[in-house]
Amino acid sequence: MRVVENGRKEAGMNKERKPLVRFRGVGKSYDGINRVVDGLDLDIYEGEFLSLLGPSGSGKTTCLMMLAGFESPTEGEIWLGDTLLNVTPPHKRNIGMVFQNYALFPHMTVAQNVAYPLTVRRMGAAEKQTAVGRALDMVQMSQYASRLPASLSGGQQQRIALARALVFNPRLVLMDEPLGALDKRLREHMQIELKDLHATLGLTFVYVTHDQSEALTMSDRVAVFDAGKIQQIDRVDALYETPGNGVVANFVGDNNVFVGRLLALDGERGEVGLPGGEVLVGRVIGAPRVGDTVRACVRPERIALGDEAGVEGGAAVANTMRTRSEGTLYFGDHVRFRFSLAGQDSGFVKVPLDDAGLGGIGNGDAVVLRFAERHVRIFA
Template sequence: MTTSTALVTFTGVQKTYDGRILVVRDLNLEIQKGEFLSLLGPSGSGKTTTLMMLAGFESPTAGEISLDGVPITRTPPHKRNFGMVFQNYALFPHMTVADNIGYPLTVRKLGKSEREDKVKRALDMVQMGHMGDRYPGQLSGGQQQRVALARALVFDPQLVLMDEPLGALDKQLREHMQLELKALHRRLGVTFVYVTHDQSEALTMSDRVAVFSEGVIQQIDPVDRLYETPVNRFVASFVGDNSVLDGKVTQASGDQCEVTLTDGTRLTGINVNKANTGDSVQCSVRPERIGLAASGGATNHLSAKVTDVIYFGDHLRLRCQTSDQPELSVKLPLQYAGQLREGATVNLHVPTEHLRIYR
């Protein structure tokens, strides 16, 4: 028998609300001890339902959820000993910050001195040690979110579940809190399961990301693999920026294939889904992987017209048009600032190893 480090295991889990449409279908997932796992996907993809089944607020229609090898599918939420953080914070307005954080300990009937010690430690953990006497109404959104996080951590849970907890914060604060959460996770070593529809948030914080669509995990991988090697069109388009070219396979050999675009341009790339000669395919490349090249008919070059040059502060973004194709996005270093103008014709190079071809 193989030993697993999985803390949580979903086996054949399904969920339907109306008996017809499966919101989650045949979910098999292992959540490892101590990892930061994000469940990423658009609205209605099944990610929040998965989290709610893990929390115990929803029951699976079929399948089993286990914690450390013990089934918990029929265990009520309050007996699962999980910390929860929601987008709306759910703080008690009439209670001080310290009392809000201490509430789970009061419910668990801990003694006063032990409770006070744990609350102090949790306040320090989220860098709010001096704010225990304040009320939620006196705090900013970011501070309220820290209190909600401290409350979820105060009773030393095995698992902390978060449902879009930073969604209500402004961009700068959200980005700051992402880094804080990641650092906190690293310090504590607690298992975090985090639901978001924001792909940059998932990439910034997670050890692994599970990408959901239509109730199915499309891909689950460490963030670099997810970004560099998407397994299908959906993941390629949903995670990160993506430039797309349509064409037909003219030659397939091993892991690579050659694609001819509508204007006759030929490109070679990675044959991800084993497309065959004659198949209509989509060629996908990250904008930062496309380079400018001297004109000439070298391998994997295509000619394009610049329709816009956008200055992003840390890079330039070109919007380019090639014949009968969707608009291409190209990301360039700032050394090209001032050299490229709208209307210019450029020669683009797409490296074979970064061009992924999907059926």
């Protein structure tokens, strides 16, 4: 496995799988000073669904635009198979593209919109008709072939844009936040459809999003971008359970963050003291030294609620904290119990709806939190 620029090894891909796309030392700057993308090394494997995830300005969309050919790298090389894309114009890259605003021609019918890439390629009428029909079948939109885009819903327009990207059998399909304009329910439905379509076609999908749940739901791997660099690239389960640094831990999923001092270090096992005397024990990521200020992160669903029973007085019990209730928030599929701890930001615990323990807890009540050592990550 190749080592990416942040020092972590790429994981989750079979060594025998061939990279379809290779970024080598790719950088992008618009003013010659500030780098939007900085020293990017990335392999995208044949047939995978890779999401580029990160906040606005992190470099993920610029990376996609350079791959599509709408932006040129300032330095480095981008390869698609054996073709150097730096010198290949966009229309000769054999790459399909789906935009957030769909970019459909309003004066053309659905069939004409889907056929447009084939018209540009001067495909014969009969062959073009067959290809358009096949593409519309893929996205279950054949019955709308004669409609104009304005008569379609947002989800239907998104399907047409996807059909247009697939109609010429591209080697690679790029998607720039294509579900961003849809409502929550339709967006979640389309996530499943895209994942199923990817599994059926076996094409390589590269998907840009700032929505972490979207990336985790659909992807084989996710590359987390920040400040123009890939902070971590990994399988979705590994990315969530074992974030490689504090940036990833804070951006991917919810986290409770406790700031304290590293009291002891034994290999990757560290002990953190909090200002209120609490002690947390977990896995240390990076290279903090004893005495450094560190952040210990615990996912809210990994914390169990309890009471004072069974908590010994005197010395602190590792990964057990006495907190104060700040109330609850109802989320439909779960309840978030909010708590306060001296010297720390407010935190919360995700609790199943049928948890009977919440009934007797009022604002300001003392509550004990417990969690296992394996769920604590400690970052510099």
